[in-house]
Amino acid sequence: MKNLRRKTLAAASAVSLGVGLAVTGGMAPAAAAAGPDTTYLVLAPQGATTDKAVARVAVAKGTVVAEYDQIGVLVVRSTNPEFATDVAGAGVDSVAATTGLGSAIDEGETVEVDAAAVAAAAGDPTGEPMFGQQWDMPMIDVPEAHAVTTGSANVVVGVLDTGISSTHPDLTTQIAKDKSASCLGGVADTTEAAWNPTTSDHGTHVAGTIAAAINGRGVTGVAPGVKVAAVKVVNDGGWIYPEAAICGFIWAAEHGMQVTNNSYFIDPWELNCRNDARQRPVWQAVQRAIRYSQSKGVLHVASAGNSNWDLAHKNTDTGSPNDGSAPEEEREDLNSACLVLPGEAPGVVTVSAVAPTGKKSYYSSYGLGVVDVTAPGGDTRFRTNGVSSTLTDGILSTTWSRSGGDGWGYKQGTSMSSPHAAGVAALALSAHAGMTPGQLASFLERTAVAQPCEEGVWEPRPGFPATCTGGERNSFYGAGMVNAYNVVR
Ligand SMILES: [Ca+2]
Ligand SMILES: [Ca+2]
Structure with missing residues (x-):
């Protein structure tokens, strides 16, 4: 029985009010001056330690919940309504609350499949039972790559996402459990329950695309010989908060991950540029975490997003901020603090x-100079001119649900393309150890298969027009389609 579960592509413009705003009813104690329990990022000056900032937090009646001395950032909670003012002083460069700065994850569409039925249909008894449904794998020459290597167990890909089901028969042998953690709240929690999924199987699906086992069950990943680590950064409401992302990047750096997959993006349109002065410290902190992790040898691979936006011209994209409240002139005020993170941060590989x-x-967003490479993400609408959804044109991978447990199913989105590129990066490192993140990023591009622009307006689904610009390297596909064989041959 097919269980069709559809979710609307989450609009990136939605803003969560966050977890800190719920004030309990009449039970509040006499401390009338107390405000809501709010999370802040406190930044020491660039390059300075956090010692003095820690002292300032105590003075301002805050509690340090995580100290990222490597990047001079503290995650703090406080109910002092004047905390941001009170914490100012020697050793504190800037401070900002992360309230309202959650970004929604794009869930995409899912359909669960009956494993036995697919196995019978696939008809290749020597391969993985569902391999016949994995059109994405031949597209990037995964079978040819696997004839050379399936990857090295020394390579660990961090899946910064909704967690990974550790009981999944196609993943249980693939997870580096000693490197997995939940980063919700900005603090790493290594208990297995904490980094398993609770509401969404997005991360479980992503993990399967990277590294599902060759074990005679279900599917294969791009790099089944490597390990994945669950780094849970998406909360049960589907939101990624900056403190969780910072924790995730630092966690990946400190636990020897060579690659991370980031199938989400933090959208500055709604969340940063509108009120830049207040929010800039938050983005500076995230950027410090990204830079630090890169300096520790981590290549970040990120999805371009599912809004069919031209990310290279977002200051003139009238389709972006959609609540009507942002004046035009404010939209023009883009600067380096207004990057879509992590995708547009320097050195990050962004995938359409x-x-x-x-x-x-x-649905795929695009942009000349923004998209670096492309990969299969699925398109369940092109076949019917948008009229109906053909879910087998999505990406088949591992799934999980609270009611149904572990399984396999289809999803589509740049969330699904990015892990193909992360898997190829992991294969590349398996075959050619020792590349720096910068070398690995350019190797992925050099080995990609160039994809020419479509002519004129490209509109495979009515209502989703886009125009490709550029030459061999272009706005739709960057340097081209990642190729698993080219990186190991
Ligand atoms: Ca398998
Ligand atoms: Ca890039």
Whole structure:
């Protein structure tokens, strides 16, 4: 029985009010001056330690919940309504609350499949039972790559996402449990329950695309010989808060991960540029975490997003901020603090998505100089001119649900394309150890198969027009389609 579960592509413009705002009713104690329990990021001056900042937090009646001395950032909780003012002083460069700065994860569409039925249909008894449904794998020459290597167990890919099901039969042998953690709240929690999924199987699906086992069950990942680590950064409401992302980047750096997959993006349109002065410290802190992790040898791979936006021209994209409250002139005020993170941070490999045809998926965002490479993400609408959804044109991978447990199913999105690129990066490192993140990023681009622009307006689904610009390197596909064989041959 097919269980179709659809979720609307989450609008990146939605803003969560966050966890700190709920004030309990009449039970509040006499401390009338107390405000809501709010999370702050406190930044020491660039390059300075956090010692003095810690002292200032105590003076301002805050509690340090995580100290990231490596990047001079503290995660603090406080109910002092004047905390941001009171904490100012020697050793504190800036402070900002992260309230309202959660970014929604794009869930995409899911359909669970009956494993036995798919196994019978696939018809290849020597391969993985569902391999016949994995159109994405031949598209990037994964079988040819596996004839050379399936990857090295020394390579660990951090899946910064909703957690990974540690009981999944296609993943249980693939997870580096000693490197897995939940980063919710900005503090790493290594208990297995904490980094398992609780509401969403997004991360479980991503992990399967990277490294599902060759074990005679279900599917194969791009790099089944490598390990994945669950780094849970998405809360049960589907939001990524900056403190969780910071914790995740630092965790990956301190636990020897060479690659991370980031199938989400933190959108500055709604969340940063509108009120830049207040929010800039938050973005500076995230950028410090990204830079630090890169300096420790981590390559970050990120999805381009599912809004069909031209990310290179977002200051003139009238489709972006959609609540009507942002004046035009404010939208022009883009600067380096207004990057879509992590995708647009320097050194991050940003991935667009293609359909089974190899052409841009209707939903995939794009942008010249923003998209670095492309990979299969699925397109369940191109076949019917948008009229109905053909879910087998999505990406088949590992799934999980609270009611149904572990399984396999289809999803589509740049969330699904990015892990293909992360898997190829992991194969590349397996075959050629010792590359720096910068070398690995350019190797992925050099080995990608160039994809020419579509002519004119590309609109595989009515209502989703886009125009490709550039030459061999272009706005839809960057340097081209990642290729698993080219990185190991
Ligand atoms: Ca398998
Ligand atoms: Ca990039």
